[in-house]
Amino acid sequence: MAKKLTSLKKDAPAGMLNKPVAALAIVPLNKSLTVTARKAYNVMLHIAQRQGAQGADGSTGFSAPLNAILRGFGAGSNVAVDAKRYIEQMMSTKIEWRPLSRGEQWSLLPADAAAASFAEGGAADTRDELRMFNMLSEVRLYKKNGENWVTWFYPPTIQQQMLGPNRWARLELETIAQLGTYTAVALYEICARYRDNPGGVTARQHWSWWVAVLKGSELARQREWRKFKNEFVSPAIRDINEISDLEIELLEYKEGRAVAEVQFAVRRKQAPEVAAARAEQQPADVTQVARALALGLRESDVDAFMERYGEATVARALDAMQRYAGAGASKPIVNKAAYLKTILAGLENEAHPTVAQPGTPAPAPAAAAPGPMAAAPRPAAAVREAGLQNPATAAQQAQSRALAQARAVFEALPEAEQAAWMERLRAHVVAAGTATPTLMRRLDARQWQSPLVMASMVRFYMEQNGLG
Structure with a gap:
């Protein structure tokens, strides 16, 4: 041998x-x-x-x-x-x-x-x-x-x-x-x-x-x-x-x-346009994985995101997530994988924009990580940026993006804060006379993931933050 x-x-x-x-x-x-x-x-x-x-x-x-x-x-x-x-x-x-x-x-x-x-x-x-x-x-x-x-x-x-x-x-x-x-x-x-x-x-x-x-x-x-x-x-x-x-x-x-x-x-390839091999073997690079682990993500999730979006896009998303975490945000990220996925979806939407159908939620914009609600784009601003786009369609798209981002932020809130917001929503619908038996049952059971509750919750959350 x-x-x-x-x-x-x-x-x-x-x-x-x-x-x-x-x-x-x-x-x-x-x-x-x-x-x-x-x-x-x-x-x-x-x-x-x-x-x-x-x-x-x-x-x-x-x-x-x-x-x-x-x-x-x-x-x-x-x-x-x-x-x-x-x-x-x-x-x-x-x-x-x-x-x-x-x-x-x-x-x-x-x-x-x-x-x-x-x-x-x-x-x-x-x-x-x-x-x-x-x-x-x-x-x-x-x-x-x-x-x-x-x-x-x-x-x-x-x-x-x-x-x-x-x-x-x-x-x-x-x-x-x-x-x-x-x-x-x-x-x-x-x-x-x-x-x-x-x-x-x-x-x-x-x-x-x-x-x-x-x-x-x-x-x-x-x-x-x-x-x-x-x-x-x-x-x-x-x-x-x-x-x-x-x-x-x-x-x-x-x-x-x-x-x-x-x-x-x-x-x-007849004339390969690739760099020549270096003098020594290349160690496996764990830079992005190490960053993700430090932010509380699992390596299996990071690998899946890299398979789906590519290493460069994941690196950009981690940059955004790191900026939000390092800014001393008062709202900690609970579901970190879901949070990063939202950023990645926004980056993908930025790289490959599509015309959304009216009423269809679109990914969050890639300009910033889902974070403080002040970062969410207003429909009016989106309409101005749309140029020749139909104003009604542009407004619908901007509203869909804002709703998607608001949902991502709400999902990242601690459970205690989510429960407090549900109590506020409950009081609001009772005072406004818009409460229904089904909605009240979902609110009392803290079932905020229910489509019925989530739709009301996101819009209420945006209104309370002056972004509706």
Whole structure:
């Protein structure tokens, strides 16, 4: 195996990873894997391959400074604690390593024959089988000369293939670092395997195979292909074609009117307009994730938003959320994921404006985060800004945006403050003579999410703030 590792190190430039084909199509079985964890795992494999063989039984680990694997932690963060989240993912996630095709399954020798076969340069006897492992068997985090270091170990039965693969895909780590979603990273890794394939296509698989592999979760396999393609695959293809040296195209095969099988056409660009690989591997960037966690969001929500809206848009939304939180706002954000989603919807509406139908709520404007009600646009101002737009339509659109923003702000209020507003609304409708039995029952039960109550509540809230 030492001979094979030496060959790998000579053949691969410093910024390239020779990843075994058996590890390209992985499916987490017991939990989802984040894009940051997958990127970090690639960096760790690259470091391990360049450090060389550490014993066929995996008894000796591989070591590196933590900032060579993960970067972007905030100055005030506990790096070891934050990094532990990704390390724990690798150790606790059970992975099914799915073959791209029948001829590219694990090729492992019995332990007593492995060393002798590789030492003699002989060919391994292949054996087709499905194997499941944890990604790492042990990890140690510690301080060394004042710097955070990590030592890791691979399960012995897969270390042979991870460090000395019989077949591998050559991956550019700089490209992986720039891809912002799990689907894009997974699809790039698989397609890179076929970069120089004479047929120019990946293996043809049922669409459910692709959903599980490209989403990073076995739980995603029942997702309808049409929706998964539109939300995840198409944006990933655009990113790969823009950033990498590959040009890929989705090919679908139908049975009747429904898509049954899927594969991808892959070709190398004639004159790739991509940056050359850097001298060293690129650590996985956790900058935006760290910011989101500091604001109280969950990483799974952040990953989902990045899949849907893109990393740059999420970064802008976090900027807005951070400004509101840092302004000493008297109204804390209760549902932080819903709050961020409202900002993202506003940014998307700003980038791709559509003409709303009269009476249809539209996303909040992207000029500011849902926050103090003074930031909500007035219908009159929106009409003036509409220019040649029909004044009535412009006013309806502006009112819809204001209502949507008011609702987002109300949803972010603490429960006690929401209850106080409901008491005020109750007194108001009784005094105005507009109370109905159904509305009173909803108010007494504190069911502000009810469409009946919410419609009245939002308008009342706007009026009380002088924004109606």
